[in-house]
Amino acid sequence: MSVAACGALALLAACSSPQGYGVGPQAEAEMKMRADNAKDAVPDTPGMYLGLISRMQTEGLYYASLAHIDAYERQYGASPNSIVLRADALRATGQASASASAYTQLLNTPFAARGHRGLGLLAGASGDFRHAAQELDEASMLAPTDPATLSDLGYALLREGDVNGARVPLLKAIELDPHNPKIAANVALLLSASGADGDAQTLMNQQGLPADTRAAVARDAQKVKEASRARELADQRESLAVTAHKLAQTAAVPQPRAFASNQTSAGSAGGWPGSDAQSRLVQRVAQ
Numbered sequence: 001m002s003v004a005a006c007g008a009l010a011l012l013a014a015c016s017s018p019q020g021y022g023v024g025p026q027a028e029a030e031m032k033m034r035a036d037n038a039k040d041a042v043p044d045t046p047g048m049y050l051g052l053i054s055r056m057q058t059e060g061l062y063y064a065s066l067a068h069i070d071a072y073e074r075q076y077g078a079s080p081n082s083i084v085l086r087a088d089a090l091r092a093t094g095q096a097s098a099s100a101s102a103y104t105q106l107l108n109t110p111f112a113a114r115g116h117r118g119l120g121l122l123a124g125a126s127g128d129f130r131h132a133a134q135e136l137d138e139a140s141m142l143a144p145t146d147p148a149t150l151s152d153l154g155y156a157l158l159r160e161g162d163v164n165g166a167r168v169p170l171l172k173a174i175e176l177d178p179h180n181p182k183i184a185a186n187v188a189l190l191l192s193a194s195g196a197d198g199d200a201q202t203l204m205n206q207q208g209l210p211a212d213t214r215a216a217v218a219r220d221a222q223k224v225k226e227a228s229r230a231r232e233l234a235d236q237r238e239s240l241a242v243t244a245h246k247l248a249q250t251a252a253v254p255q256p257r258a259f260a261s262n263q264t265s266a267g268s269a270g271g272w273p274g275s276d277a278q279s280r281l282v283q284r285v286a287q
Contacts, residue, residue, distance in 0.1 A: 046072070046076045046079075046081075049068070049072050049075075049076075050072065050081050050082065050085065052068065053065050053068050053069060053072065053082075053085050054085065056068065057085065057088060057089060057092070062088075062089040062092040062093050063089075063093060065085065065089045066086065066089045066090070066093070069082055069085055069086045069089065080106060080109040080110060080111045081111075083102055083105055083106060083109075083111075084102075084106055084111045084114050084115075086102050087099050087102035087103045087105075087106065087114075087115075087118050088118065090102060091103075091118060091121065091122060096122055096125070096126070099118065099122060100118075100119060100122055102118075103115045103116075103118035103119045103122070104119070106118075112142055113139045113142035113143035113146070113149065114139075115139075116135045116136070116138040116139035116142065117135070117136060117139040117143075117148075117149050117152065119135045120132045120133070120134075120135030120136035120139060120152065120153075120156065121136075121152065123135060124152075124155075124156055124159070129156045129157075129159040129160040129227075130160055132152075132156040132159075132160075133153065133156040133157050133160055133162075136149060136152050136153035136156050137153055139153070140153050140169065145176060147172075147173040147174075147176040147177035147180065147183060148173075148177075148180075148182075148183075150169040150170070150172050150173035150176070151169070151170060151173040151174075151180070151182065151183040151186050153166075153169045154166040154167075154169040154170030154173065154186055154187075154190065155170075155186045155189070157169070158186075158189060158190060158193060158220075158224045158227075159220070159223065159224060159227060160227060160231070161224065161227030161228040161229075161230060161231035161232075162228075162231065163190070163193050163194060163224065163228055166190055167190060167194075170183075170186055170187050170190050171187070173186070173187075174187045179207075181207055181209060181213070184203060184204070184207040184209065185204070185207075185209060185213050185216070185217055187203060188200040188201075188203045188204050188209070188217050189217050189220050189221055189224065191203065192217065192218070192221040192224075193221055193224040193225060193228070200217070200221075204217070
């Protein structure tokens with residue numbers, strides 16, 4: 001047999017071996033080592049695995065976190081800890097309906113505050129800031145020292161046009177977390193909506209907020225002012241409607257009749273009802 005033929009047979013033998021097509025002993029060893037490393041990278045306790053998933057989400061790997069949440073729940077079962085991570089990932093990946101369903105599952109668990117906050121954020125993302133404020137208010141009552149929730153509540157109230165209502169939660173938030181740029185931006189928005197544009201600029205300068213954030217604050221400030229005017233007009237219309245209703249009720253009440261001075265006259269128009277019949281009866285008895 002020629003050398004070429006022997007080489008061809010050797011190649012065919014390698015291709016038909018259990019190692020797989022084109023995989024030699026050295027390559028197989030390297031793949032096995034990588035697989036072992038990957039296996040070691042997956043934590044072997046529920047707490048460690050959840051920590052890994054949480055870190056993925058911190059790094060913005062929400063789709064990857066969803067895959068690992070599936071794996072976690074297959075191995076350990078669903079729990080409030082995994083459901084809250086799933087809800088956040090679904091919201092971050094634009095799956096609002098599924099995210100809302102997951103957040104709702106949390107409302108009767110120790111993660112109820114996270115559930116209400118998530119539902120509030122979903123409502124705000126859809127433009128329903130009234131519902132957002134209601135959910136975030138519930139969340140802030142359950143987690144009164146969470147600065148992110150307080151900041152989100154303040155922002156929702158601002159977008160609803162309730163500038164006065166937004167003041168306390170936002171000032172709580174920035175005192176709890178004074179170096180958070182998102183909270184600082186929301187407080188700057190509050191200041192601008194309150195007419196203190198100079199203070200808003202000073203705060204943004206102190207926090208070193210970038211130009212795109214400042215531009216977003218300016219845009220939102222205009223939206224807040226429009227919402228505030230709309231809220232004032234709605235309150236005025238409601239007040240007028242209540243006043244008109246009260247006047248209508250007053251006009252509908254029948255006024256008491258004035259009594260005639262001579263109530264004893266048989267034919268008196270102002271006498272008691274039936275007084276003429278009573279007079280005739282007295283006359284018949286007298287006869």
